Amino acid sequence: MDKLGVSCVINVAPELPDTPLSSVMNPLYLRVNAQDRSEVDLAKHFDEVADLIEEVRLNGGCSLIHCVAGVSRSASLCLAYLMKHAGMSLREAYTHVQSIRPQVRPNSGFFQQLRRYEQQLRGSSSVEMVYFASLDKEIPDILEPQYRAMEDFYQRYRSSLRKR
Template structure:
């Protein structure tokens, strides 16, 4: 990361307030106008209003929208399966998040667990509108919500999206005895290896 990009990333993404339990709770603040969470958060109207949420992106098939009048709803009907075409929604969801922010609102992007589908959409948004690489976007979101783990099919689509946006790839897929995984998962595993019993 260049020093210029480093400064831009932190200036653009640093939240106005810190959610101390964002790693373990159902909701994490990705930027001051973007939240990532699990499905149960979408049922907590008091919390959403307190956070200033005005738009809810529901990236599931299995969870219905509550359709409360205080919120705009966007349905992204996807299963958390590697073959699900999440890339079809990268641009439209990113554009919606950006549009809501320009109107001084905030968006919650959720799926069932807040781990794969919603995380992938937030990563795509950061790449498109904050001009950061896939690796930088993933690391930023993981810092805010460490439980994220997009499935391998979503990684393939994010890698292609990065190539489309920037003409390069900062994450690679690696073959392993258990199948293909992104190199970021391999690095995380090596980092944790001393604590694992293999």
């Protein structure tokens, strides 16, 4: 973290111990207690985390946001930051983050919260929720191609097993 100049660490993984911090840089530390479950209210942390990241950036620092896998919770907080302080739509923010970390996929509940946050910030939402029959639930339209590809793969796999 010292080599990267990390001056703020945001830990969004209550199931992990506190992040070991550098005694050289002595970064700010914020622990966000939020499990990766659709019903968890992550939105209550959007402004606090986004504003902290922006304050650190304006003071010449950089922030590390982590959870367990870097897929849902930390990604959702990054998306909220980009919407609030970089002026991006949710769709733009997701596309940007996914171009850097392709495995990013906030859970559906977090996506719903991000949609509401975008509505609050911009007056509209750039991502729609669509019903996906094989899961019997709504998913963000931006993830539909990934889900369709997985569904096609599983159907081909199950079909190949039946032929054996």
